[in-house]
Amino acid sequence: MGYICKLCKGRAVIYMHHHRLALCGDCYVVWFLKQVRRSISEMKMLFKGERVIVAVSGGKDSLSLWHALSRLGYEAEGLYIDLGIGFDSYSEKSKECTVEFAKKISRPLHIVSVKESIGKPIPALVRGSERSPCSVCGLVKRYIMNRFAIEHGFDVLATGHNLDDEVATLLSNALHWQIGYLARQSPTLPERDGFVRRIKPLYRFTEKETAVYAIINGIRYIEDECPYSTDATTIFLKGILNQIEERMPGSKLQFYTNFLSRARILFEREQAQKVNLRPCSICSMPSAEEVCAFCRMVERAGGKFVGLKVTKLENSQTDKGARTKDEE
Amino acid sequence: MGYICKLCKGRAVIYMHHHRLALCGDCYVVWFLKQVRRSISEMKMLFKGERVIVAVSGGKDSLSLWHALSRLGYEAEGLYIDLGIGFDSYSEKSKECTVEFAKKISRPLHIVSVKESIGKPIPALVRGSERSPCSVCGLVKRYIMNRFAIEHGFDVLATGHNLDDEVATLLSNALHWQIGYLARQSPTLPERDGFVRRIKPLYRFTEKETAVYAIINGIRYIEDECPYSTDATTIFLKGILNQIEERMPGSKLQFYTNFLSRARILFEREQAQKVNLRPCSICSMPSAEEVCAFCRMVERAGGKFVGLKVTKLENSQTDKGARTKDEE
Numbered sequence: 001m002g003y004i005c006k007l008c009k010g011r012a013v014i015y016m017h018h019h020r021l022a023l024c025g026d027c028y029v030v031w032f033l034k035q036v037r038r039s040i041s042e043m044k045m046l047f048k049g050e051r052v053i054v055a056v057s058g059g060k061d062s063l064s065l066w067h068a069l070s071r072l073g074y075e076a077e078g079l080y081i082d083l084g085i086g087f088d089s090y091s092e093k094s095k096e097c098t099v100e101f102a103k104k105i106s107r108p109l110h111i112v113s114v115k116e117s118i119g120k121p122i123p124a125l126v127r128g129s130e131r132s133p134c135s136v137c138g139l140v141k142r143y144i145m146n147r148f149a150i151e152h153g154f155d156v157l158a159t160g161h162n163l164d165d166e167v168a169t170l171l172s173n174a175l176h177w178q179i180g181y182l183a184r185q186s187p188t189l190p191e192r193d194g195f196v197r198r199i200k201p202l203y204r205f206t207e208k209e210t211a212v213y214a215i216i217n218g219i220r221y222i223e224d225e226c227p228y229s230t231d232a233t234t235i236f237l238k239g240i241l242n243q244i245e246e247r248m249p250g251s252k253l254q255f256y257t258n259f260l261s262r263a264r265i266l267f268e269r270e271q272a273q274k275v276n277l278r279p280c281s282i283c284s285m286p287s288a289e290e291v292c293a294f295c296r297m298v299e300r301a302g303g304k305f306v307g308l309k310v311t312k313l314e315n316s317q318t319d320k321g322a323r324t325k326d327e328e
Numbered sequence: 329m330g331y332i333c334k335l336c337k338g339r340a341v342i343y344m345h346h347h348r349l350a351l352c353g354d355c356y357v358v359w360f361l362k363q364v365r366r367s368i369s370e371m372k373m374l375f376k377g378e379r380v381i382v383a384v385s386g387g388k389d390s391l392s393l394w395h396a397l398s399r400l401g402y403e404a405e406g407l408y409i410d411l412g413i414g415f416d417s418y419s420e421k422s423k424e425c426t427v428e429f430a431k432k433i434s435r436p437l438h439i440v441s442v443k444e445s446i447g448k449p450i451p452a453l454v455r456g457s458e459r460s461p462c463s464v465c466g467l468v469k470r471y472i473m474n475r476f477a478i479e480h481g482f483d484v485l486a487t488g489h490n491l492d493d494e495v496a497t498l499l500s501n502a503l504h505w506q507i508g509y510l511a512r513q514s515p516t517l518p519e520r521d522g523f524v525r526r527i528k529p530l531y532r533f534t535e536k537e538t539a540v541y542a543i544i545n546g547i548r549y550i551e552d553e554c555p556y557s558t559d560a561t562t563i564f565l566k567g568i569l570n571q572i573e574e575r576m577p578g579s580k581l582q583f584y585t586n587f588l589s590r591a592r593i594l595f596e597r598e599q600a601q602k603v604n605l606r607p608c609s610i611c612s613m614p615s616a617e618e619v620c621a622f623c624r625m626v627e628r629a630g631g632k633f634v635g636l637k638v639t640k641l642e643n644s645q646t647d648k649g650a651r652t653k654d655e656e
Contacts, residue, residue: 174502175572175579177586179594236575240568244503247564251503258505266507266594 007031014212018250025216032213036068036201043188045199050155052076055145056101056109058094058222060214061160063101065202067217069158070105076158078102078109081144083137084121087227091121094222101219102315109313110152112144116309118298126228128301133228136297143294147285148308149196161200164207167252168237170259183271186264193277194286204253335359342540346578353544360541364396364529371516373527378483380404383473384429384437386422386550388542389488391429393530395545397486398433404486406430406437409472411465412449415555419449422550429547430643437641438480440472444637446626454556456629461556464625471622475613476636477524489528492535495580496565498587511599514592521605522614532581 003012003022012022023031040046054069056062056078069076080098085091095111102109115121122140126133149157166185173181191197202210214221229235244251279285280292283305287293298305331340331350340350351359368374382397384390384406397404408426413419423439430437443449450468454461477485494513501509519525530538542549557563572579607613608620611633615621626633 175583177583177591179590233576240571243568248561255503255505262507263505266598270594 013216014209016209018245018253028212029216032205032209033068033071035204037072039187039201039204040072040199043186043199045158045188045197045201046074046156051153052156052158053079053110053145053149053152053154054158055079055081055141055160056098057081057160058097058101059160060211060219060221060223061162061165061202061207063097063160063219063221064210064213064217065158065160066101066107067105067219068213069201070107075107077107077154079145079148080109080111081141082111082113082115083140084113084115085123085227086121087123088224090222090224090227093224097220097222099313101221102313106315108315110148111311111313112148113309113311114140114144117144117307118303118305120301120303122228125297125301125303128303129297130300131297132232134232134234136301137226137228139294139297143285143292144308146195146198148310150194151308154196155191156197156199158199158201160202160210162202162205162207162210163252163256164238164241165234166200166203167241167256168234170256171237171241172233179267180271180274182264183267186260194279203256206252341544342537344534344537346573346581356540357544360533360537361396361399363532365400367515367529367532368400368527371514371527373486373516373525373529374402374484379481380484380486381407381438381473381477381480381482382486383407383409383469383488384426385409385488386425386429387488388539388547388549388551389490389493389530389535391425391488391547391549392538392541392545393486393488394429394435395433395547396541397529398435403435405435405482407473407476408437408439409469410439410441410443411468412441412443413451413555414449415451416552418550418552418555421552425548425550427641429549430641434643436643438476439639439641440476441637441639442468442472445472445635446631446633448629448631450556453625453629453631456631457625458628459625460560462560462562464629465554465556467622467625471613471620472636474523474526476638478522479636482524483519484525484527486527486529488530488538490530490533490535490538491580491584492566492569493562494528494531495569495584496562498584499565499569500561507595508599508602510592511595514588522607531584534580 003015004010005012005024005027006022007027008024010024013025014028015022046052052069052074054062054066054076056066058080066076066078078098080095082095083091099109118125118140120128122133122137125140126136129136131139145157170185173185187200187203189195189198225235241252275288277286277288280287280295281290282295283292285292285294295305331343332338333340333352333355334350335355336352338352341353342356343350374380380397380402382390382394382404384394386408394404394406406426408423410423411419427437446453446468448456450461450465453468454464457464459467473485498513501513515528515531517526569580603616605614605616608615608623609618610623611620613620613622623633
């Protein structure tokens with residue numbers, strides 16, 4: 001690249017145009033962790049004594065997040081949701097990366113099987129539903145993540161969403177002016193009845209930046225995109241935003257941070273009066289309707305929710321190998 | 329094209345994907361005028377007895393607008409601002425198209441010369457200013473249009489902005505979350521102290537749709553883009569929005585109409601408390617600061633505003649040719 005590290009004058013491995021910053025591998029890791037710490041503090045993500053669970057998919061973002069939280073001293077545990085996507089061995093490969101990483105950092109990993117919990121894996125739910133694959137999968141994951149966190153006494157759920165994810169969602173929400181979604185788009189969604197706090201500590205990093213963090217730290221992650229998402233609108237909008245970034249460097253970060261500092265509150269105020277949650281009459285989780293969207297989707301697709309089926313890999317630091325223990 | 333007119337089954341000249349509507353030339357003109365009438369009524373643009381002035385540049389949009397307003401029975405007069413852009417004879421050619429059209433529809437045309445009013449044409453103002461060409465030109469045009477309308481007793485100023493113009497501006501404003509601009513972006517900006525009402529009756533039509541209207545009606549217009557604007561961000565953003573429209577037909581119109589119906593009010597409410605106008609200490613026009621942006625720019629560029637220098641072409645329907653009359 002020919003760039004020199006701004007901090008130590010060594011050979012740079014990354015140049016971040018929007019920050020006008022070139023860094024070598026070691027300095028990059030230090031800078032990355034400092035940014036994560038800053039996001040956590042500025043966005044009031046985590047407080048002393050809280051139990052945090054990281055949703056991990058086996059991809060670069062979530063594994064980097066778990067790695068960074070551990071390096072910063074948070075005793076985060078991992079939650080892997082086995083979606084049961086057999087095409088291209090997608091779920092198998094992503095699980096393998098996750099299990100390997102959990103052992104490496106000696107942290108407990110909880111594995112929830114969609115098929116065992118609902119009776120059908122994601123592909124079968126998609127076939128039985130009228131929703132798009134990404135919509136079904138997102139609904140299932142959000143439900144399981146929150147339910148798991150509540151049932152297992154976690155205070156905070158952390159996900160690996162990066163800047164590219166967030167701006168693509170923001171652009172989509174803005175193109176449709178979906179006030180409700182705009183009101184809820186934030187790196188920190190505070191806890192409320194039936195929901196744990198949800199945080200996205202990597203929201204300031206681009207995809208490239210989380211990938212570089214993973215590579216420098218020797219994290220083996222699944223590089224394949226989900227086989228269902230190849231045509232997804234999100235990928236299209238990411239391409240659009242990359243064109244904008246190319247022409248106006250810094251646009252992506254500015255689009256998101258200006259939204260947070262100036263605009264979100266306006267949508268939130270508008271929405272505050274409208275949202276009214278009650279327990280779903282089937283599963284008791286909070287819902288805007290009599291029956292929640294998850295239960296409606298599961299019923300339509302011919303599944304049946306029988307409770308979360310969880311396997312826990314202890315991976316405790318004193319163990320030689322990982323213990324496996326079935327939980328309720 | 330192979331399409332059949334939905335109304336008369338004749339050969340269609342246009343297919344509008346987002347409306348799923350193919351029309352022949354005659355039916356298109358009828359449809360176009362109906363849409364303009366609907367916009368005028370829905371957006372409370374014009375009321376009986378009001379005097380309306382159309383800002384005309386010689387391009388397809390503004391000439392189509394003047395044509396449509398005349399066809400709908402509004403006795404609109406035209407205002408052409410001679411920017412003095414000599415490159416490629418841009419101003420000369422655009423003036424020629426405008427004068428020819430005004431004669432053709434036998435309506436009065438007022439011509440304001442920037443050079444005579446401020447002492448310098450646009451290119452010299454740009455050179456003497458720190459603003460971009462489009463910013464200088466926009467500032468000068470908005471100032472002159474409003475001042476002219478007020479000094480000459482017009483109630484309403486109509487401009488030819490089309491859907492592509494509006495969504496490009498909207499996207500730019502959203503990418504920066506410029507609350508003030510978002511609050512004021514509307515097809516109808518109501519009159520207030522020192523400002524006449526500003527309306528954009530063509531806001532529902534794409535560039536292509538106004539061009540087709542102009543062509544069917546035999547309107548000769550200047551096709552060249554302004555020589556200064558070739559690198560403008562607006563053109564880039566229009567390209568971005570065309571990609572989005574291509575993938576998700578109807579996106580542009582939806583982006584704008586949903587903004588109007590759901591989101592704009594939130595920005596407007598937020599802004600209402602903040603804006604405080606007073607007369608500019610130099611020119612007395614309304615200003616957010618002690619000296620207005622126009623007077624500051626003119627001073628910096630070494631110009632001097634000496635009042636609007638207007639030439640009026642009467643083009644009255646009883647005249648054989650156009651009368652020319654100098655106004656103050």
